[in-house]
Amino acid sequence: MSNEPIIRFENVSKSYGTNEPVLHTINFELERGKFYTLLGPSGCGKTTILRLIAGFIQPTEGTIHLNGKVINNVPANNRQVNTVFQDYALFPHLNVYENIAFGLRIKKMKSKEIDAKVKEALRFVNLDGYEKREISEMSGGQRQRVAIARAIVNDPEIILLDEPLSALDLKLRTEMQYELRELQQRLGKTFIFVTHDQEEALAMSDEIFVMNHGQIVQSGTPLDIYDEPINRFVADFIGESNIVEGIMIADYRVQIGSKEFECVDKGLTPGEKVDVVIRPEDLEIKAVNQGKMNVRVDTQLFRGVHYELSTYDEDGNEWLVHSTRKAEVGSTIGLDFDPEAIHIMRLNESEEDFDRRLESYEVPANGN
Numbered sequence: 001m002s003n004e005p006i007i008r009f010e011n012v013s014k015s016y017g018t019n020e021p022v023l024h025t026i027n028f029e030l031e032r033g034k035f036y037t038l039l040g041p042s043g044c045g046k047t048t049i050l051r052l053i054a055g056f057i058q059p060t061e062g063t064i065h066l067n068g069k070v071i072n073n074v075p076a077n078n079r080q081v082n083t084v085f086q087d088y089a090l091f092p093h094l095n096v097y098e099n100i101a102f103g104l105r106i107k108k109m110k111s112k113e114i115d116a117k118v119k120e121a122l123r124f125v126n127l128d129g130y131e132k133r134e135i136s137e138m139s140g141g142q143r144q145r146v147a148i149a150r151a152i153v154n155d156p157e158i159i160l161l162d163e164p165l166s167a168l169d170l171k172l173r174t175e176m177q178y179e180l181r182e183l184q185q186r187l188g189k190t191f192i193f194v195t196h197d198q199e200e201a202l203a204m205s206d207e208i209f210v211m212n213h214g215q216i217v218q219s220g221t222p223l224d225i226y227d228e229p230i231n232r233f234v235a236d237f238i239g240e241s242n243i244v245e246g247i248m249i250a251d252y253r254v255q256i257g258s259k260e261f262e263c264v265d266k267g268l269t270p271g272e273k274v275d276v277v278i279r280p281e282d283l284e285i286k287a288v289n290q291g292k293m294n295v296r297v298d299t300q301l302f303r304g305v306h307y308e309l310s311t312y313d314e315d316g317n318e319w320l321v322h323s324t325r326k327a328e329v330g331s332t333i334g335l336d337f338d339p340e341a342i343h344i345m346r347l348n349e350s351e352e353d354f355d356r357r358l359e360s361y362e363v364p365a366n367g368n
Ligand SMILES: Nc1ncnc2c1ncn2[C@@H]1O[C@H](COP(=O)(O)OP(=O)(O)OP(=O)(O)O)[C@@H](O)[C@H]1O
Pocket: 016, 022, 040, 041, 042, 043, 044, 045, 046, 047, 048, 049, 196
């Protein structure tokens, strides 16, 4: 099988009509057989990227390559790409079988062949025996599976999924996350999944593209993005974070408010203003004066697995703490953390410079 990226975007921009671009010079490459997620807030351009890949719309500038060939002008029905829509877009007047068979009938495939393919697709999504059911008799999760079966029955190279789980309740949604991930691995196809739910993206993806305002802000594995967010936006969007302003004093030393801390970052300019991230679960509760800083406990909530404390240091910075230990509201406690728990983010750093900087560290950022 070729090592060519299955999809490549080269300087792709998109404007609808004469309006401002909704995508700005997008560049990325996708490998065959992986689970990709486009993650970002509403309106950042995720669905527009899917529509461009599906061929429902064309780029205003730039080129889209499928298996090394430019496909800008290839119509949607000639692309080996199928979409699962948020509302499933099933035909209510057709039963499960006919919904899945629809595309094959249009292609004038023989009945016997259609039958084999529909049954195989139903087996893949664990719906054997549901052929005759009406769509109205199916639950949300089952409709979802019919929509997926319809997308895979044509044996496309790429499956696009536009917020396909958003209509499901939390429990079913979690179950479907497992199912979808498992299905993708069994099929070995490239999945491109759109969501604005960061937990979903972290749980399911081989690689995440975090988007904001029509741009890809950061791409990487879920662990990379969680552990080393490139900037304040990503840190804030992916999981709960403490984000404070700091100043680099020297290599491996950062000042936050009136205190200095050891960190693992180097190569920044002394005196440079930075954003500093420490995840709430990386802060450890100690007795007063036994940690790296003292904080006053403002509020405490029980979150099931852990307590969530909102605390303030002497400089007025808020520090959110996730801990299995509790503390007394109004008391002063110590907080401890490892130098590796401090993540330094330069203001306005490009993704290339950010990756180069992390690679140069002696203590690798992801602990490998
Ligand atoms: N057909 C259209 N005509 C004009 N503007 C559009 C059209 N489709 C989308 N837009 C605009 O393009 C921007 C990106 O939309 P897109 O649907 O790609 O975002 P999204 O990240 O998928 O958002 P959501 O999560 O809300 O679905 C939005 O500002 C939207 O209003």
